[in-house]
Every structure is written in structure tokens, then in C-alpha cells.
Amino acid sequence: MAFQFQVDLKKNLSPLSPTALNPEKLYDLLIVGGGPAGLNAALYARRKGLDIAVLTVRKGGQLLDTSSVDNYLGISLQTGEKLAEEFLQHVEALHVPILEDAEVAAYSSLDGVHYLTLLSGVTYQAKAVIIATGSKPRHLNIPGEDRFAGKGVAYCAICDAPLFKGKDVLIAGGGNSAVESALDLAKVAHHVQLIHRSQFRADKILVDKLYQEEKIAIRLETEILEVLGDSALRAVKVRDKATGKEEEITADGLFIEIGHIPNLGPFHQVLQLNAQGEILVDEKNRTNLPGVFAAGDVTQIPYKQIILAASDGAKAALAANEYLNTWKPHAAAPSTTK
Structure with missing residues (x-):
């Protein structure tokens, strides 16, 4: 029965080109974002028979910046680029129009x-919208950081900790994510040193546990000035804020854990956000605007992970389908933002 359903579904899909979008059409659903959340939302929405399209800046989203993935169920080890390619092939096989460079x-x-009006000036319309634009890690914005990204500089301990087994690593940050990353890395690394430019902002229970871990050294009131290396990171230059003394700390890796910046675009003016600027959604991924849903890293869901973003996209698509089952034109106060 399941196989027959898949065959019939593909037979009934409209033969749209994967890149063709029509600004004159009223789509059932427009999905903003082409990462794991947006692509899985497209997959689920299309399988529900919805007339949809995806608008994205980059096909694959942050997956394209991920060197390797080994924590996605069913995939032992894969590059982020290859995984993005497989996601896209799955969605495009269902004839979902995907427009790239569409901010x-x-x-x-x-x-x-x-x-939704793009930078190009073209406007597309839909009965419902899913925002799955993701987020980007905050950077220290210091010399050498971008050069050694993926070559010793990392932004996700949950993702990349196994790559530093038995090595010496540094953590930049003083909030919960930094402290939790230090505790996680201590389980696999040879030695962990947490460096923060001021005092801890993390919860006391986490900080207390940090001080109890023998493999973790702590340096507060210390500023990271530069990432040093040749083909890969070999050290960082730091400055003690009390004395002004500068020195180099040798390490195999630097994890920058100072939070994420949600990619909100024009939606920040009309959607309810939390203190971190993330879109607030309920259990069905609904925002404060009827017919507008959000999924993945751009929302307040914890643990910014590929598999969680993909799951969130599926949930948003199912909720959008539920909304569309009772959709009808209605007089509502207009909402506009740029």
C-alpha cells in the first residue's frame, strides 16, 4: 500500500520545472529558506498535495558550511555539501520549484x-508561509578566524567534538552554551581551556560543575586577539585585561560558543521574538501571525542541529496543511514591513 501511494503521488504532481515560479499564482504555501528545515517542510507539504515553492538565498543553507556530518541517523559520515545535495535531489524529484538567490x-x-517581495522587486503570494531562514553563529571577528574556519576553528561542540578526541582545545564564551560545550568536550579531549573576556553569564549549577572538572582550565577577563596557524590552527593570541600582558596559547582547536544570530530579514518587525531575537512559535510552529509558521534555527527551539531542524520543518508543514484545510479569504488588518 505504501509503495502504491508513492507511485500515485508522483503521477499526480504537476510537471513544474524545479526552477519555475509564477508571481501571478496564488500558492498554497511559500517556504522561505533552503536548509534542512525548509527542504523537509517542502517535502512534507508536497506530499500533502500542496502547491508550493521555495525561496532561498542558498540551496542547502548552512549545510554548505558544514565540513562533515556523522550524527544524522542513518548516515555514518557525510560532508555537509553532499548531504545538502541529497536533500535537494529528494525535494526536486517531487517537482518543487526552488528559486535561489531569492532574498x-x-x-x-x-x-x-x-x-513576499524579493530584492529583485518581484513579489510572490501565498495563503501560508513557513519561515525557515536559519541562523548563523556569532563570530569573534578577529584576525585568522575566518581563515581557519573548518581548520581548527569550529562553532558547534555537539557537532565536531569527536574530531578533537585526545587533543587540546579552547572554548571562547561565558554563557550556558560555552560552559556546556566545555563539559562535553572534556569527555573526549585531552585538555580543555575556557577563555572569556569578562565574568560568567552561565547558570551557577553549570559553573559549579565546570570548576569540578579536572580536565578544564578557566581564564576569565581574558580577550582572544588572533587565531594563529599555517595550514591549520596552532595557537591563539590572548591578552589579560587586568595586566595587559599578551601571550600565545597552543591548541589544536578553538570552539567559538557565543550564540547565534537569527536570519530574520523583514520579519523582525512583525513577528514576536524572544530576547535572543529568535521567532517565538507554539507547539505547532505557529507564529503570532495567522498563516505564518516558522521552523528550525530561526526559532527558539534549543539545540541547533540538522536533524532537529529537519524535524521542525516537517512539523511546520503539517501544521500549515492543517491551517490550509480551513483557509478562506478573510478581511484582516494588513501587515507590512521592509
């Missing part, structure tokens, strides 16, 4: 219809 510059809604 949304303005959003408006009227009478239950949502309008």
Missing part, C-alpha cells in the same frame, strides 16, 4: 494572503 526584502499581508 526576501519585504513582507505584507492582506485578506489572508501573504506577499
